[in-house]
Amino acid sequence: MLRNVFALIxxxxxxxxxxxxxxxxxxxxxxxxxxxxGELQLYLQPFPQEAEKxxxxxxxxxxxxxxxxxxxxxxxxxxxxxxxxxxxxxxxLGHLPPGDYTGFSLMAENAFLQGEEGEVxxxxxxxxxxxxxxxxxxKGKELLLSLKFSYGxxxxxxxxxxxxxxxxxxxxxxxxxxxxxxxxxxxxxxxFDRKALQVVGAIATGPGPKSVALDRVRRRAYVVLSGxxxxxxIDVSQQAIIDRLRLSVGDGPAKSALTPDGxxxxxxxxxxxxxxxxxxxxxxxxxxxxVGDGPSSVLIDQTGRRAFVLNRWSGxxxxxxxxxxxxxxxLPVGPEPMDGAFNRVGDRLFLIHARSPxxxxxxxxxxxVLPQGMVGxxxxxxxxxxxxxxxxxxxxxxxxxxxxxxxxxxxxxxxRVGEEVGDLAIDDELxxxxxxxxxxxxxxxxxxxxxxxxxxxxxxxxxxGITMMGER
Numbered sequence: 240m241l242r243n244v245f246a247l248i249x250x251x252x253x254x255x256x257x258x259x260x261x262x263x264x265x266x267x268x269x270x271x272x273x274x275x276x277g278e279l280q281l282y283l284q285p286f287p288q289e290a291e292k293x294x295x296x297x298x299x300x301x302x303x304x305x306x307x308x309x310x311x312x313x314x315x316x317x318x319x320x321x322x323x324x325x326x327x328x329x330x331x332l333g334h335l336p337p338g339d340y341t342g343f344s345l346m347a348e349n350a351f352l353q354g355e356e357g358e359v360x361x362x363x364x365x366x367x368x369x370x371x372x373x374x375x376x377x378k379g380k381e382l383l384l385s386l387k388f389s390y391g392x393x394x395x396x397x398x399x400x401x402x403x404x405x406x407x408x409x410x411x412x413x414x415x416x417x418x419x420x421x422x423x424x425x426x427x428x429x430x431f432d433r434k435a436l437q438v439v440g441a442i443a444t445g446p447g448p449k450s451v452a453l454d455r456v457r458r459r460a461y462v463v464l465s466g467x468x469x470x471x472x473i474d475v476s477q478q479a480i481i482d483r484l485r486l487s488v489g490d491g492p493a494k495s496a497l498t499p500d501g502x503x504x505x506x507x508x509x510x511x512x513x514x515x516x517x518x519x520x521x522x523x524x525x526x527x528x529x530v531g532d533g534p535s536s537v538l539i540d541q542t543g544r545r546a547f548v549l550n551r552w553s554g555x556x557x558x559x560x561x562x563x564x565x566x567x568x569x570l571p572v573g574p575e576p577m578d579g580a581f582n583r584v585g586d587r588l589f590l591i592h593a594r595s596p597x598x599x600x601x602x603x604x605x606x607x608v609l610p611q612g613m614v615g616x617x618x619x620x621x622x623x624x625x626x627x628x629x630x631x632x633x634x635x636x637x638x639x640x641x642x643x644x645x646x647x648x649x650x651x652x653x654x655r656v657g658e659e660v661g662d663l664a665i666d667d668e669l670x671x672x673x674x675x676x677x678x679x680x681x682x683x684x685x686x687x688x689x690x691x692x693x694x695x696x697x698x699x700x701x702x703x704g705i706t707m708m709g710e711r
Contacts, residue, residue, distance in 0.1 A: 273378070273380070274379065275337075275378060276334040276337065276376075277334070277335055277380045277443075278332065278333065278427075279312065279333065279335050280384070281329075281331045281384055282383065282385050284385055285324055285327060286321045286324040286325070289390045289391075291322045292321065292322070292352055292353035292354075293321045293350070293351070293353075293393075294319065294320040294321065294353075295348075295349060295350035296317055296318055296319070296347070296348040296350075297319070297346065297347055300312065300331050300344070300346075302335055303340060304338060304339065304340055305341055309344055310336065312331060312332070312334070313332065314331045315328075315330060315332060316328055316329065321390075324388075327437045327438060327696070329697045336376065337377055337378045339374075339375055340373065340374050340375070340376065341373055342372045342406075343372065343406070344367045344368070345367060345368045345402050345404070347364070347368065347400065347401065347402050349361075349363055350394075352394065359397075361394065361400040363401075379443060381443040383409065383440050384406055385408070385409050386404045386406055388402075389403040389405060409439040410439070412430075412439055414476055416708070416709065417431075417432075417707070417708045417709075418432070418673075418707040418708070419431075419451045419706050419707070420675070420682055420696075421444075421449055421704035422448065422702050424447075424699070425699030426443060426444055426445060426448065427442060427444060428441065428442040428444055431682075431696055433669065433709055436671075437696070438696060438697070438698065442479065444464060446464060446466025447465035449463050449464075449493055449494065449703060450463050450494045451704045451706045452497040452504060453475075453707075454497060458475040458476055459474065459475065460475055461497065461504055462704075463492040463494065463495045465491045465509070467485075468487065468489065468492070469483050469484060469492075470483065471483050475708060483522075484517060484522045484524065490509075490513070491509045491510030493507050493508070493536065494506070494535065494536045495507070495537065496546065498539055499539070499542075499543045500543055501519060502518075504517040504518075504519045505537050505539065505546045507534035507536055507537040507549070509533055512532055513527050513529050513530060514528050514537065514557075516564060528566060530548045530550055530557035531569065533550055534549065535549055535550075535576075536576075536578050538579050538580075540585055541585035545558055545560065545561060546558075547603065549576040550576070551575050551576060554574045554576065556572050557569050570601065571608070572608060574593075576590045577591060577618075578591050578621050579591070580622055581603070582645055583623065583628045586602065587602065587603070588600070591618035591619075591620075596613050596614065597611040598613070598632075598648060614643065614650075615641075619659075619660060619661050620632070620633035620640075620661055621633070621663065622664060622672075623645075623665075624642075624665055624672075625667060626667065626670070629645070630642070630645050631665070631672060633663055633674065636659075638655065638657050638658050638660060639653050639656060639660070640654040640660055640663065640672070640674060641653050654672070654685055656674060656676070658678055660675070661674075661675040661676070662703040662704060664706060667709075671684050671686055671687070671693065672686075673705045675703050675705060676695070676702070680699055680702060681696060681697050682695065682698055683695045
């Protein structure tokens, strides 16, 4: 009955008011596919200090083909203020026809320079500015380039302005520095530098990427694609998809988890009420197990023997014996379990619920449900800090992330973000907490050691599934 009611709600277009981020109920966007085109993303580096008093507007940007044809694509940032551009920003992005290009044509609109007596208008040419940089666009592929602004090349004698940019391809990262964000409604994976906290690449995946499971030994990443009913395999070193596994029509995989030895991948198939057991090296589905209604997440214990599947519409957890490939137990846990986290030693599993103020606690060894604790409504993400054994829980409606003592379940600190928060992840080595901001397409980075917000990273639409190669 609950499933039928929910289907009516989705049909009425009210889903966005009930769920956010990478939750299974979110419908895949009607974004055009890259079947016949490629996509280009231009990221602007932070402005130099000498440009703090400069502001200017750009009218348009176009990619220039080798035959001189101009192909317009959207500017994401047309008002540029030097004093505000202190972090990396998305400059322009859009689909382009495949082929060879010679560079870009920029048209400036106006420019102003702050002086001692106020702001002075600079003379701006009405001719386009050509930025030479040969590149290729391939069908179904993503290309990411970086722009760097030069104040000296842009402002002449304090009276004239022409947009002086240089362009470059970001350097390939050492594998251990790589981080990934799945952008569910952009059909991409964003690659970022864990230390520099900047975007360095992107991969076009296909419809609805929801989570990324990493094999840090074999340097492989597995991405579930809900809209394509498939799992994509990424070679971390190549930063490219090298294989795909098609699941059954209607599976709608929501999350996946990899056993600690990397020998088994488990996907929670929200649409078919099943889990798939996948042999990662051959990318073959070796077994399929029916669970409860609407499996939305899956977690594997530290031994790699059991998988805990959260059944959203059944209000239960199916415990899978991975060796025997069978359901060992079904635990009732309350309405709409949506995500969970193990504590540091692995003897407690904490679950959050979509529309319940209670945190469910499971003993994963005895397979018993322990007394619940109340932490408040609107939970949307959970992660355990293995250094401090504190639980971090996102409150999407409040725009905060609360830190809880897992023994007493009381809040010990709060991080105010100011907007809806979704999935969470922690970089153990650097002590950074990553918070997906699905409404604005960004990831906020908060340093847990210094207790301060570090930056935000602009990624894609509905970011989720944050993970990092360097995690221990």
